[in-house]
Amino acid sequence: MSNDLAIATVTATLQRLLIRGIPDIPDGNVTVIPPDRAFGGGNAARDQINLFLYQIMPNASWRNCDIPNQIRHGETSQTPLALNLYYLVSSNGSGDDGILSHQWLGKAMRVLHDNAVLSREDIRAALLENDLYEQVERVRITPLSLSLEDLSKLWTTFTTPYRVSTAYEVSVVLIESIRPARSPLPVLDRILTSQPNLLSPFPTLTQIEIPNPQNAARCGDGSANSGDVIILKGHNLDPEPGETPEIRLQHPRRKEALQSPSIEDFSTTQITFRLPDNPDPTPLATEPLEDPDQWLIGVYRVTVQVSRIRQSPDGSNLRETRTTNELTLAIAPRIINLSYVAATRQLTLTCTPRILPEQRTFLLIGDFQVASDNIAAPTNTLEFTLPSMVPAGDYFVRLRVDGMDSLLITRRGTPPKLEFDPGQKVTIS
Secondary structure, eight states: OBOTTHHHHHHHHHHHHHHHHOTTSOGGGEEOSOHHHHHSGGGGGSOEEEEEEEEEEEOTTTTTOOOTTTOOTTOBOOOOEEEEEEEEEEEEOGGGOHHHHHHHHHHHHHHHHHTSBOOHHHHHHHSTTOOGGGOSSOOEEEEEOOOHHHHHHHHHHHTSOOOOEEEEEEEEEEEOOOSOOBOOOOOSOOOOOOOOOOOOSSOEEEEEEOOOHHHHHHOTTSEEOTTOEEEEEEESOOOSTTOOOEEEEEOTTOSSOBOOOOEEEEOSSEEEEEOOOOSSOSOOTTSOTTOTTOOOSEEEEEEEEEEEEEEOTTSOEEEEEEEOOOEEEEEOOEEEEEEEETTTTEEEEEEEEEEOTTSOEEEEETTEEEEOOOOOSOEEEEEEEOOTTSOSEEEEEEEEETTEEOOOEEEETTTTEEEEOGGGEEEEO
């Protein structure tokens, strides 16, 4: 999802691509202004490429869709502003030379053709404080076939002589609404079923289980907490005798997979390991804030690597490493403590694992969704300034990080009964 800098970011990205892709034209001659200003006056005497945003239209496919990874079933929010942008690319040759004009236009079209899908790196570098590069849908450039009549109408509005030109559609741009979402409490009971895969001769994962009964009751949404025991089920998971399988967990915000967690037990049909538990979320003075092995909140891709020895045709032994299919394991935030200051309407919470500045963080209080205050560095302590629309009263709260909610449901009493965790309740006055 992106903020209201998205339109300007697309224009700046296209301009930077043209400047970088056509080094033999001066940077100042690649403009993004109306054609009458670009080619009027004395500008006809210079080499020039002009990129002009002439129309913005709603995107029909996305205009009624909820925000991906942020809004769940049963929640309501303002849909994002989904837009298609339409650009006109025109050129001019030095001395009003037609051949040079066509040369510059051809180079500009080649650059846009080679960058039909804008890279996240180019978008990120185009404009400060934009977050268009984080949106789920990629931004694509598509050439348009405008008729002579359409072109004639366009250039008539510019009140300047016609220049050879071509048009492009850039889509889709999703601008997030700043209106708060409504997030009701989850249901207390839910039944999950899974369909196992057919047996395969290769190492295969079929299911991920959280076997701790107390935690399992809380994990109706399939997410785990730090300290939970995880069981990977499948078949052909045992390695060569004397060796241990290797678990690979890949977070979408990390380039490299985490180091394999310590395995408690394994067999041909299952592997048991425990997620790290950090009862004191305050980092040590010697602990790096950007530790590449730091566990993060989010959905991990889980695979297992198994080493085997097989005999080659010449009788020698060869070691091969086989990797299972991927399953997903969601690790949710866990709220450690809560505090509220009525004078400033500021709610402070401590959680684990640590949260990165680029992770999207919200507090769900009652059926209100509140964005976190500025996060400058990786932290376990978050502050939320509650808006005046949140009335006084007792509320259960949840922490949502990159679409993952803290687990609010627990099992208490004898016999065990599902209820909301009283440790995640706060009184607003």
